[in-house]
Amino acid sequence: MSVALALRRAAVSSSATRALAARSARLPPSRAASTSTEEEVDPQLDDYPQLPFVSRQHLSPYGWQDPLMRRNFGDTLHEEEEVLSMWGPDIPPVPPSTAATHFLIAVSAFVGFGFLVRYGLLQDPPAVRREYPYGGLVTELGGLDENKARVGSVDEE
Numbered sequence: 001m002s003v004a005l006a007l008r009r010a011a012v013s014s015s016a017t018r019a020l021a022a023r024s025a026r027l028p029p030s031r032a033a034s035t036s037t038e039e040e041v042d043p044q045l046d047d048y049p050q051l052p053f054v055s056r057q058h059l060s061p062y063g064w065q066d067p068l069m070r071r072n073f074g075d076t077l078h079e080e081e082e083v084l085s086m087w088g089p090d091i092p093p094v095p096p097s098t099a100a101t102h103f104l105i106a107v108s109a110f111v112g113f114g115f116l117v118r119y120g121l122l123q124d125p126p127a128v129r130r131e132y133p134y135g136g137l138v139t140e141l142g143g144l145d146e147n148k149a150r151v152g153s154v155d156e157e
Contacts, residue, residue: 042079051078057091 041050056070065072069086078084092099134140 045079049076051076055084055088055091056086
């Protein structure tokens with residue numbers, strides 16, 4: 001019985017790896033364009049398998065022994081599992097360049113609406129603002145230094 005269970009788990013594990021590989025072939029490359037297209041062998045991994053760089057968030061939630069983590073028992077973990085797991089950073093549903101464009105359009109719409117309200121819809125004041133002679137009564141009020149706000153001082157007791 002344990003041999004049949006082990007064979008079934010190996011078949012499920014290999015089918016999951018094939019599903020990951022097929023999924024990675026359909027997805028746009030997640031690494032920078034400056035890197036080479038062929039997978040470089042990491043000398044520190046030695047005999048550890050080179051698994052595709054695909055987030056578990058792209059996989060279907062059905063058909064797994066652990067649907068929350070989208071894994072089967074005995075699956076080999078990716079070397080960067082902390083980034084590719086379900087608890088890793090979320091995969092953006094919109095490309096970052098499109099999101100930045102939409103954000104700039106929204107900000108410019110808000111700023112444009114603000115300018116429209118400020119300069120297009122608001123009326124001028126109904127009266128002329130008062131103007132004082134002699135430079136706004138600077139000398140009559142004691143000069144510019146005297147008109148500044150007083151700085152509160154704390155007396156130590």
